[in-house]
Amino acid sequence: MRKFPVIILLMLLLAGWWWLQHPATPAPSQAPAATSSAGVPSASVPQALPRTLPGFLPREALTTLDLIARDGPFPHPQDGATFGNREKHLPQKPRGYYREYTVETPGLSHRGARRIITGGRPPVIYYYTDDHYDSFRSFTVSP
Template structure:
């Protein structure tokens, strides 16, 4: 039986979609979120109490969050939808996102701090544009 070219292309496309779906299903869920804890006395007192994975620019972002701005990007402070469902499920409006500057980037880059609660009671950091999160605590 001879297969038509359009049908074989369709078959290849379906296999590719199945592989992509399988990769997406392997994305870590909230139980897999790494949790790190640290406390912070003030935004200017150095960062020895923050996790080592946070870049120096995160300290600046945390200071802006503590002072309610002014923020360098109009998107800072907007509601983070948690569409990836990697963070614990909370009502819409619970999470907010803030840019962590990336030196040399021509746009906002991929680094963000996500806060939970108003005022914030939980903090998450992502350096891969919401593909993974690391939780940390911080007290302004």
């Protein structure tokens, strides 16, 4: 009779472990899937984001833009922090105007060099850098 509670306990532990490894996914949206200008599907892009984005943005930028639109939660503690514009590559604005966000690079175990910089709160201007602030390309995010 003692084996029965042990088996139940083991089954519950196994079920809990499986649930942690396979979190529930949200139901698919009825809205048509957005795509980048490179034809990359972006089903997680909220309606506030455009249906197309510039071809120079990597696929992972769509996830970052989605997180920015939702105000997080962000994968890195530095995301959303003030970007100081110390290199002065962007127009001069008061401190706190610019914010930086990581664009993940597949295969790296660290943040890498790719960032989206936003200006304003809520953001009114967007910049992308893939060389850790040496150069920037502006783009717009509008419906």
